Amino acid sequence: MTPFLALLKRDLKLAARHGLDSFMVVAFFVLVVILFPLAVGPEQAILGRIGSGVIWVAALLSAMLSMDRLFQQDYEDGSLDLLVLSPTALELLVLSKTLAHWMSTGLPLIIVSPLLGILMNVSSTGYGTMILSLALGTPILSLVGAIGAALSLGARRGGVLISLLILPLFIPVLVFGVSAVETALADLPSRSEFLVLGAMLLVALALVPYAAAAALRQALE
Amino acid sequence: MNNLSGTGLQCIRSNRVVFEDLSFSLESSDVLHLTGPNGSGKSSLLRMLAGFLRPSAGELSWGGASEPILEKIQYIGHQNAVKGALSVLENLSFWSQINGDRGDQTALACALQTFGLEKLANLPARFLSAGQARRLTLARLLVVPAPLWILDEPATSLDTANEVALRSAIYAHSEAGGMVVMATHAGMEADAKVLDMSTFGKTTATG
Numbered sequence: 001m002t003p004f005l006a007l008l009k010r011d012l013k014l015a016a017r018h019g020l021d022s023f024m025v026v027a028f029f030v031l032v033v034i035l036f037p038l039a040v041g042p043e044q045a046i047l048g049r050i051g052s053g054v055i056w057v058a059a060l061l062s063a064m065l066s067m068d069r070l071f072q073q074d075y076e077d078g079s080l081d082l083l084v085l086s087p088t089a090l091e092l093l094v095l096s097k098t099l100a101h102w103m104s105t106g107l108p109l110i111i112v113s114p115l116l117g118i119l120m121n122v123s124s125t126g127y128g129t130m131i132l133s134l135a136l137g138t139p140i141l142s143l144v145g146a147i148g149a150a151l152s153l154g155a156r157r158g159g160v161l162i163s164l165l166i167l168p169l170f171i172p173v174l175v176f177g178v179s180a181v182e183t184a185l186a187d188l189p190s191r192s193e194f195l196v197l198g199a200m201l202l203v204a205l206a207l208v209p210y211a212a213a214a215a216l217r218q219a220l221e
Numbered sequence: 222m223n224n225l226s227g228t229g230l231q232c233i234r235s236n237r238v239v240f241e242d243l244s245f246s247l248e249s250s251d252v253l254h255l256t257g258p259n260g261s262g263k264s265s266l267l268r269m270l271a272g273f274l275r276p277s278a279g280e281l282s283w284g285g286a287s288e289p290i291l292e293k294i295q296y297i298g299h300q301n302a303v304k305g306a307l308s309v310l311e312n313l314s315f316w317s318q319i320n321g322d323r324g325d326q327t328a329l330a331c332a333l334q335t336f337g338l339e340k341l342a343n344l345p346a347r348f349l350s351a352g353q354a355r356r357l358t359l360a361r362l363l364v365v366p367a368p369l370w371i372l373d374e375p376a377t378s379l380d381t382a383n384e385v386a387l388r389s390a391i392y393a394h395s396e397a398g399g400m401v402v403m404a405t406h407a408g409m410e411a412d413a414k415v416l417d418m419s420t421f422g423k424t425t426a427t428g
Contacts, residue, residue, distance in 0.1 A: 076302070078302040093319075
């Protein structure tokens with residue numbers, strides 16, 4: 001097994017055995033969305049209007065919730081030392097850890113999102129687009145979050161610090177993610193939004209491993 | 222890689238000179254013990270040799286190369302890097318796979334046996350005692366062969382029998398032409414090289 005797959009498999013195994021982490025992210029996501037009908041009132045037209053935006057913001061906040069654990073545990077128990085020392089490029093290992101993080105937190109969010117769409121009275125014509133936009137958007141959240149997680153290693157209250165560092169960077173993802181769903185709800189093609197999200201994902205995929213790996217090396221000095 | 226040397230090394234941590242003008246050299250089959258009081262820079266020097274830290278002055282040479290050759294270094298730090306949710310065997314085989322090994326089962330079994338862990342192979346590592354977790358960490362040395370071992374207090378929490386096992390593993394490694402640099406408080410072999418870190422210390426601030 002290649003080191004990339006070995007690390008991916010180990011992180012997924014750890015996530016599965018600590019099952020609570022993934023569950024907490026999804027539970028937080030669901031709870032935040034449920035709060036909106038209670039606060040805004042049950043008028044279906046209003047809920048349908050704000051639904052896609054609420055779901056996207058909630059997904060973004062839930063993704064932040066688990067971000068600080070991406071490297072923290074490996075940093076604390078000394079595994080990170082050994083990952084840096086392994087002959088495999090650290091950039092590749094960062095990518096593997098980020099992929100595992102996305103699979104254990106981002107993917108469950110995507111799966112429950114149509115359910116919350118029903119709750120928010122989002123028209124069913126938008127579900128496909130919502131799933132696709134989240135599928136393109138949440139990996140960007142995990143990738144950019146990895147830089148924040150690496151930079152805040154060793155800092156006290158790292159979780160809050162990551163949110164402050166990273167949330168502003170997610171604004172473009174949020175804008176295009178929500179507008180893709182809105183466009184689909186208006187029965188227009190959301191191809192251009194998907195292209196922009198796809199482009200952002202590719203840029204993040206290409207640049208993040210280098211930035212995060214450099215931050216990790218810095219943290220271990 | 223059959224030699225390791227440093228000349229005029231200096232280490233500064235938060236504006237304090239931990240050690241300076243430190244030179245040493247190591248040939249194939251050498252075992253170098255670092256001794257000295259707490260805070261004399263043993264761990265810092267070891268992290269320098271593993272490439273985590275850059276010396277603020279002086280030069281290091283890993284067999285002629287100025288960058289560490291990662292395939293040829295095994296580092297054991299203070300922490301055990303053991304994941305409690307994985308079994309003993311899973312922990313060990315993960316580290317062998319990360320280092321590009323094809324998952325050779327006999328090498329894994331052999332390493333577990335050396336440190337008396339073969340009966341615990343399927344136990345989740347969170348149930349290990351401190352000494353057993355340390356042995357699991359040390360077993361990594363045997364699973365992923367590398368000519369240079371960098372060991373930071375390897376005998377921490379080991380009992381006498383396992384200290385002997387560690388010593389014979391180090392002896393066998395050096396017999397086979399490997400190099401070992403270790404920080405230690407415990408007794409050492411009579412013919413080992415010793416680097417007393419307290420002679421390079423200095424307490425003046427540079428800030």
